[in-house]
Amino acid sequence: MPRPMTITEKILAAHAGLPEVVPGQLVNCRLDLVLANDVTAPIAIKEFRKIGVERVWDPERVALVPDHYTPNKDIKSAEQAKMVREFAREQGITHYYEIGCMGVEHALLPEQGVVVPGDAIIGADSHTCTYGALGAFATGVGSTDAAVGMATGEAWFKVPASLKFHVTGELGPWVGAKDIILHVIGMIGVDGALYQAMEFCGDTIERLDMDGRMTICNMAIEAGGKSGIIAVDDTTREYVRTRAEREWVEHASDPDAEYARTYEIDAAAIEPTVAFPHLPSNTRPVREARDVRVDQVVIGSCTNGRLADLRAAAEILRGRKVHRDVRLIVIPATQQIYRDAMHEGLIDVFLDAGAAVSTPTCGPCLGGHMGILAAGERALATTNRNFVGRMGDPTSEVYLASPVVAAATAVAGHIALPEDVE
Structure with a gap:
């Protein structure tokens, strides 16, 4: 009988063709998808050429999404996007998404049914771990690994040990998923899950x-995690059923599977949370941050x-105006999200409040475009990183929070809760 295994171990064992695996074991796995963007794909393409193969292993299992510096902000970014575009055409890449049909890759690929439960996925972007929400093993890799993956459809992994985060109870007012993960990162630190799979479970x-x-x-990587993962349930199935382009396989952790550590978290103890510069782990309750004034707010x-994020922000912004000293930038993550938000009247809410609404792009998150900070400026953002210079000048500051806190902050002019703008 195979040893009891976690969901992560089961997925890797299945893709390695093995009855079981153990943490620390090196395994060669077949892949279901390899992805890259306009920053990482050009490097991967150059390395792909060096390998000497002429075609990708499967043009339907490679995804290329120019989303970081698009619409192109300058000549260099235009050249990078051009290289990706030409490679996609040459190779007949099925999942190539550019302006007009594109989106932020980690929102777009689940939406389009390109990733499904049970997959083993590598992406030349650290937030590839997002797809674990669908019950897949997904992890970020370097562009060279992505190149080999595109050529062979395989990748080597060291099987990660798993951490279990058992979250139970009712969340308090204005507390949501972003607060949960900021709370966890603040609790264990930016290296608290180093090369480990972060498994989230519990009724919350x-x-x-x-x-x-x-x-x-998405933010498992901000705690050093190799991946994040949540087991498939009816919510997952309902989401995947209407969009999956292929069959999927469901895995679940055995009741007696071994974990490196288990964390019991009371949801009621989680407050609306903000991460101060310059680490996602530098967290404090919003109630302790109300004296921090900001110049810019980014929701996207x-x-x-x-x-759901745009709806939450619109709930706070409806009938209110952005503070005169604040620039509010709202970026729907995909064209479909943009369209749905428009049909629901959310775009009108943002425009009436005085926000700028952008076409889908990663832009400001990485200091690319659409919201670069000048020296000494502060931004509160719903993004995932707040390292030094992340959004612009090295002396600027980035604070991380939920869409609810972001919207309240945009109205108040300082980090705020919804009750501060009633």
Whole structure:
């Protein structure tokens, strides 16, 4: 009989063709998808050429999404996007998404049914771990590994040990998925899950919608995690059933599976949370941060640019105006999210409040475009990183929070809760 295994171990064993695996074991796995963007794909393409193969292993299992510097901000970014575009055409890449049909990759690929439960996925982007919300093993890799993956459809892994985060109870007012993951990162630190799979479970997690689950798994890397993952349930199935382009396989952790550590978290103890510069682990309750004034607020990204996020922000902004000293930038993560938000009247809410609404892009999250900070400026963002210079000048500051806190902050002019702008 195979040893009891976690969901992560089961997925890797299945893709390695083995009855079981153990943490620390090196395994060669077949892949279901390899992805890259306009920053990482050009490097991967150059390395792919060096390998000497002429064609990718499967043009339907490679995804290329120019989303970081698009629409192109300058000549260099235009050249990078051009290289990706030409490679996609040459190779007949099925999942190539550019302006007009594109989106922030980690929101777009689940939405389009390109990733499904049970997959083993590598992406030349650290937030590839987002797809664990669908019950897949997904992890970021370097562009060279992505090149080999595109050529062979395989990758080597060291099987990670798993950490279990058992979250139970009712969340308090204005507390959501972003607060859960910021609370966890603040609790264990930016290296608290180093090369480990972060498995989230418990009735609190089960009540989250898919948008919330993706927010949590998206930021596993900010705790050093190799991946984040949530087991498939009816919420997952309902999401995948209407969009999956292929069959999927469901795995679940055995009741007696071994974990490196288990964390029991009381949801009621989680407050609306903000991460101060310059680490996602530098967290404090919002109630202790009300004296921090900001120049810019960004609502969007692969962490919080989904429809549920826009709805939450619009609830606070409806009938209110952005503070005169604040620039509010709202970026729906995909074209479909943009369209749905428009049809629901959310775009009108943002425009009436005085926000700028952008076409889908990663832009400001990485200091690319659409919201660069000048020296000494502060931004509160629903993004995932707040390192030194992340959004612009090295002396600027980035604070991380939920869409609810972001919207309240945009109105108040300082980090705020909704009750501060009533």
